[in-house]
Amino acid sequence: MAIVFGIDVSKANSSVAVINDDTTVWQSVIKNDWFGFQELFKHLQDYRNPQIVFEATGVYSQRLKRFLDEKHYRYTQLNPLAAKKQLDGLRTRKTDKNDALHLAQTQLIFKRRLTYCQDPIYRDLLNLSRFYTEINSDLVRMKNRLHRSLQLSFPEVETVLGKPTGKFYWDIVQAYPHPDCLLELTPEIVSGQLLEFNDHISKPKVKATAIKLLKLGQGSYPGDAGNSPVVVQTQYNASQVAKLSALKDQIIKQMIQLAKPLPEFKILLSIPGFAEKTVVRLIGELGDIRRFGSSNKLNAFIGIDLRHYESGNFIAADHISKRGNHIARAVLYRAISNIASAARWHPNHVNDFYQRRKKQLPVVNGKPVGTKKVAVAAMGRLLRTIYHLVTTSQLYQYGVKRQPI
Structure with missing residues (x-):
């Protein structure tokens, strides 16, 4: 019955x-x-x-x-x-x-199989990963708004530091959203204010930044006056960018704290090119990898399984299905670049495969064609590695098949 x-x-x-x-x-x-x-x-x-x-x-x-x-x-x-x-x-x-x-x-x-019961910690990590994705999307949008408003209030301030990013830069924009804010200020006064934003920078560097900021203000001719509503808008945009960026860092720290007790945290961290941020995002999106019956099912879960079609004498080119977790797919795609960069000091078989396949690509106008397809193929190789390491509880070691923890 x-x-x-x-x-x-x-x-x-x-x-x-x-x-x-x-x-x-x-x-x-x-x-x-x-x-x-x-x-x-x-x-x-x-x-x-x-x-x-x-x-x-x-x-x-x-x-x-x-x-x-x-x-x-x-x-x-x-x-x-x-x-x-x-x-x-x-x-x-x-x-x-x-x-x-x-x-x-x-x-x-x-006679369907019972669903694998995951530890609740994986659900928390998934929720945090999705929250991180939402915050990152809001941050990109807010950075674009900040760039637009700065073009009207003080476009030159984007060159005051090496890159227009970071808490120090956003604090500067909030304090000086318009060149008129620098009127009648001396390098000493500006240096004192900048030290309040970041006391880890040496005084000579702070003074050089203050002098550069004052010169930029003197030579600037923005599209709106100092009493324009766009000045308040710029300050608001800069404050929101700073808050969202800090929240992103806070989410990653919380994910690391949750994921550290899991056995796969240490395993994935042993893969060259994998930092803590990549590891916790992958654990959050993939969940408990042990619930998959094979690495092919893991491929299908993130949508890089190949779709094949042929009829009569016609055979279509194979394409990935893209049916699955697109966030995990994006994290893995970036991870391939990190693995390739780290291979200079930490060789690994995924990069060996990636570089070997890139050399086989046709070259058009001096550039290889099809690097994205090679990266996706390397993602499949990486997923097989991850699945094997996690299900057999092994650390990654180049050239060694088994390395028990």
Whole structure:
């Protein structure tokens, strides 16, 4: 006798269908709140080891998932694409009620595997990684706004330091958003103010910066007067950039603190070119790598698995599917550049593969064509390495197949 709970989750409600072999025992709609989950719990307690299956619906299914985890019920959480393919033949009339029933009925046919239960720390790392991505997107947008407003208030200030970035630079912009703010000031006064922003810089360097800033102010002719609203806008933009940048650093520190006890933190950190920031972002996006049955499944998870198409005599060029975690894909793509840079002092087999494939590329106008494809291929090689190291608990060592921790 197989008892199956099929649950179709939506924003506020969930449709539940309970079947006993081929017989429908109970069907209802519950709210996705404490009262609704208590009603579900009451029915779950009526059976021993019930099978539970539901479709992952983004943030909406997280409440149900948390409830089942806290009540220590194992379940099968279906990928939406897999669920669609499995239910397409049954959806002659699609409703939430029918979807819940069909999820339960097909569970008896497909015998789906239970979802791997990850430690809650991986969920926290994922949330922090997504928060970091959002803050980084806001930071890029705010930097563009700051650049635009500076072109109207004090464009020359962008050259006062080596690069127009960093807390020291943003403090300078907030203090002197317009050349009129420097009128009647002496190098000594400006130096004193700059030392308040950063007391780790030597006094001669601070004085040189103050003199340069005053010269830039004397030669500047901005697009707006000193009493223009754009001056306040520039100060606001600079303050927001500074806050967002500090928040990014704070998130990474929090992720490092959470991830350090995990065994894969030390393993991934042993890969040449991997710094703590890259490691925690990857752990956050990939989760517990041990839940994947093979490295090919890990490739599919981030969307670099190849799509092949051929018909008759026509064979299309292979392309990656791009169905998966695009954030992890971006982190890995940047990691290949870091690995290549670090290979000068720390050789590794991923860079060997990357450089060997680059030499085989056709050259047009003195430049190789197809470097991105080679980088994606190197990402696949890197993922296989990561999967092997984590699942076998080994540190990376160039030229050595096994290195136990």
